[in-house]
Amino acid sequence: MEKHARELNKRYFGGGLAWIQICYTTEQNAHTFGICNTTNRTIRVSDRLREMPKFVHDYVVVHELAHLKVPKHGPEFWKLVNRYPKTERARGYLMAVGMGD
Ligand SMILES: [Zn+2]
Numbered sequence: 001m002e003k004h005a006r007e008l009n010k011r012y013f014g015g016g017l018a019w020i021q022i023c024y025t026t027e028q029n030a031h032t033f034g035i036c037n038t039t040n041r042t043i044r045v046s047d048r049l050r051e052m053p054k055f056v057h058d059y060v061v062v063h064e065l066a067h068l069k070v071p072k073h074g075p076e077f078w079k080l081v082n083r084y085p086k087t088e089r090a091r092g093y094l095m096a097v098g099m100g101d
Contacts, residue, residue, distance in 0.1 A: 001022055001023055001024065001045070002022060002023075004058075004061060005019070005022045005043075005061055005065065008058060008061050008062055008065060009065060012062055012065075012083045012084055013065060013066075013069075013080075013083075017065050017068050017069065018041070018068070019041045019042065019043060019065075019068060020040060020041045020042050021041075021042045021043070022042070022043040022044075022045070022061075022064070023043075023044065023045070024044070024045055024046070024047040024049070024050065025044040025045070025046065025047065026046075026047050031098060031099055032046065032099070033045070033046050033048075033049065033060045033063075033094055033099045033101075034046060034049075034060050034061075034063065034064040035064070036064045036065075036067035036068060036071075038067060038068060038071050041068065043061075043064045043065070043067075043068075045060055045061065045064065046060075046099070048099070052093070052097075053093070055086045055089065055090055056090045056093050056094065058084065058086070058090075059081075059084055059086060059087060059090030059091070059094075060090070060094075062081060062083075062084040062087075063081055063101075066080040066081045073101065
């Protein structure tokens with residue numbers, strides 16, 4: 001997961017993001033795919049993602065990484081996330097399984 005996040009950081013954010021820890025969690029509400037704590041710079045991703053297609057998993061990591069830069073879901077945030085080309089597809093997938101934002 002750590003290595004995966006570093007690759008996505010390089011590809012979509014020019015390697016400009018820094019975090020303390022990124023890992024899976026089972027301890028979160030079923031409707032949330034991830035949580036980014038911008039205070040201690042830690043990211044938790046639902047372990048349900050392990051069973052989902054790679055493009056969905058990648059999207060979630062990109063989404064949570066983008067929160068390190070822009071904490072709230074606004075136009076600036078989505079502009080950043082949309083650097084990931086399958087954003088719309090992944091959001092549709094997550095919505096269909098009840099984990100949409
Ligand atoms: Zn978000």
